[in-house]
Amino acid sequence: MRLLLVDDEKEFVATLAERLSLRGIEADWVTSAKDAEKIIKTEHYDLVLLDVKMPQVGGRELKKIIEKKIPGIKTIYLTGHGSEEDYQAGSAEAEYYLMKPININDLIEKINDALGKK
Amino acid sequence: MSNRIDPLGEAGLQFYSKVSASISHEIKNSLAVINESAGYLEDVTLMAKKGMNVDMDRLQSLAETMLKQVQRTNAIIKNMNRLAHSLDDPESQIDLNALLELMINLSERTTVTRGFKVFAALSDTAVTITTHPFFLENLIWLILDFAMNVTGDAKNIELKPAKAEPGATISFTGLEKLTQSEFNIFLTQRVHLMLAALNCTLQADENKGMITLNLPENITQPAS
Structure with a gap:
């Protein structure tokens, strides 16, 4: 299982990746859509965890870009606090739509569940 | 329906709601950082109890991260509090430097998400006027929202307060795509x-790519 985490909050995404790694889950991280586009050119991932609200290119737009490169990749959205409209649209597009702060055990359960759907 | 709603009241509520939503998003982001840092501390504590080595430098950096996030959240809440108190008095004496600084902080998440950089060229001396702070903040928010549609490729907007006789001005520059016709549409x-x-x-000045807000020294007097 290999994950890519994309969130403009560097300290959040880096620490989350470390905590996943301690649990045996390999997770790379980047802080922008631009860097995500770059890394998926050379690396393969089973699931992406995307922050919905990021500068310039948000998670929902980035999901479409990643799917073109890695068809069938699973997605979990993360957000600070979105509108009801965001939640409805995001829930329909991704496997899960989670609100920050997250519980790591819940996240791992959702990751396993999403990948089990394959 | 709309006939029964005071347009200024409605605009004010929309502005306040948008700022509140943005602030809650920012606070949740900060809490998420603290949550992961605390979670990591919990993880390494458990590892240490099992006899594994703990990287003390990493622990120190986690503590620094958490302290930084507490300061960040404190600043966000201070700004929220300042905005809330701007409704206390219909007329109060304000320094435009401080008000613009507040507006840049409050709008930062929105402007950065849209890929813009808004900054203030603040005056060395106080630019003081007597006005309704909340309405002025609301108007600046609307002008910024419009300005983001007419900037140049650099996507930079500069806000500058200045004294004028007898009042003050706030200029919005960097609006290279500003046209009079678009400005007229903005004037709803x-x-x-x-x-009023x-x-x-x-x-609006198309040639300079600039919008200027002319404010009276006192809200009870017309602007020059």
Whole structure:
């Protein structure tokens, strides 16, 4: 299982990746859509965890870009606090739509569940 | 329905709601960082109890991260509090430097998400006027929202307060794609009502890519 985490909050995404790694889950991280586009050119991932609200290119737009490169990749959205409209649209597009702060055990359960759907 | 709603009241509530949503998003982001840092501390504590080595430098950096996030959240809440108190008095004496600084902080998440950089060229001395702070903040928010549609490729907007005789001005520059016709579309009934409530005027200069807000020294007097 290999994950890519994309969130403009560097300290959040880096620490989350470390905590996943301690649990045996390999997770790379980047802080922008631009860097995500770059890394998926050379690396393969089973699931992406995307922050919905990021500068310039948000998670929902980035999901479409990643799917073109890695068809069938699973997605979990993360957000600070979105509108009801965001939640409805995001829930329909991704496997899960989670609100920050997250519980790591819940996240791992959702990751396993999403990948089990394959 | 709309006939029964005061347009200025509605605009004010929309502004306040948008800022509140943005602030809650920022606070949740900060809490998420603290949550992961605390979670990591919990993880390494468990590892240490099992006899594994702990990287003390990493622990120190986690503590620094958490302290930084507490300061960040404190600043966000201070700004929220300042905005809330701007409704206390319909007329109060304000320094435009401080008000613009507040507006840049409050709008930062929105402007950065849209890929813009808004900064203030603040004056060395206080630019003081007596006005309705909340309406002025609301008007600046609307002008910024419009300005983001007419900037150049650099996507930079500069806000500058200045003294004028007898009042003050706030200029918005970097609006390279500004046209008079688009500016006229921006001047909705709501904006006109806000300008009237603040007793001020708004001008666009296509050639300079600039909008200027002319404010009276006192809200009870018209702008020059």
